[in-house]
Amino acid sequence: MSLLIPSECDFEDAHGNPNAEKMYEEKLSQLSLSEPDSFKWKFEVVPGFFVQSDPKTDDLNFRYTEHNLGRLLSWKEIKQKLADLNANANDNECYKLIFCCRHGQGYHNYIVDKYGIDQWWEKWNVLGRDGDIVYGPDAMLTELGINQAKENHAVWEKEINEHGAPVPAKFYVSPLQRSSWTLVYTWEGLRPYTNKAIVTENLRETIGPKPSRQKILQDRYCRKVCKIWLCI
Incomplete structure (x- = not known):
């Protein structure tokens, strides 16, 4: 049975604010008109x-x-x-095959599952521990989250070795350690170490006061895996 089954927390992250995407599109449209040099690209998904x-x-x-x-x-x-x-394609068009991956379960996700989404927003989202679990700042992967990333690894390994899937030419990752470790566990042994992932500051969720969104990469995580996998 797959470990990659969406939870209440996953659903909330994806669909919890239905107005956010509309607001984002409206703001992007406005800025594209007022600051065209800063918003030169338009992105679309090709179906099929x-x-x-x-x-x-x-x-x-x-x-x-x-x-x-x-x-x-x-x-x-x-x-x-x-x-x-x-x-x-036209001269101003190009097509890329991009794989986007969500991080495995972090301890902050575990807290949502433990107390429920309402309690998360009422209390726990601004804290970093509940007395038993430390989930901020920069929540680490739980054991389940690590195993989810390893399941991704097994799927990719099969797709590459048995079905001819291409190995991505470039890797980009959030500075949050749950995302960086998900990348490491997913691609360990499938990608040459010479092609290190590029840690991209804005390639992450909303930057705000919640401890689960604060990073510790430069302070601690960097010493552990950056020499192997990451470029900052």
């Missing part, structure tokens, strides 16, 4: 490659680990179609 891009897909019940990462085509077909799209 992965199940996840279909709005009808129920992300709470869909298990990408049991369905070849959700691809609708063989990797050979995906790579060929991607090449064809770029060959016929």
Whole structure:
């Protein structure tokens, strides 16, 4: 049975603020007009490659680990179609195959599961411990979170070795340690160590006062894995 089953916390993170995306799009549109030099790129998802891009897909019940990462085509077909799209693209267009990965369960997620989402927002989100668990600042992966990342590793290993999946040419990761460790456990042994992930400051969730969102990367985490996997 897959360990990568969405929880109440996962659903809240993805859908808890339905107005946020609309507000973001409106703000982006305004800034694109007032500051065109700062917003030169527009991004769109090309349908027909992965199940996840279909709005009808129920992300709470869909298990990408049991369905070849959700691809609708063989990797050979995906790579060929991607090449064809770029060959016929306008000068100001390009097509990329991008894999976005959520981190495994962190201790802050465990606290949400333990007390419920309402109690999280009423009390626990501004704290860093509950007397038993330390979950901030910069919550680490739980044992479940580590095993979730290892399950991702097994799926990717099979897709690469048995189905011809491409290994990403570049890796970018959030400075939060739960994301960085998810990357390490997922790609250990699948990617040459010479191609280190680039830690990108703004490639992360909302930056705010909550301890779970505060980073400790430069202080502690850097000494452990940066020499192996990360470039800061």
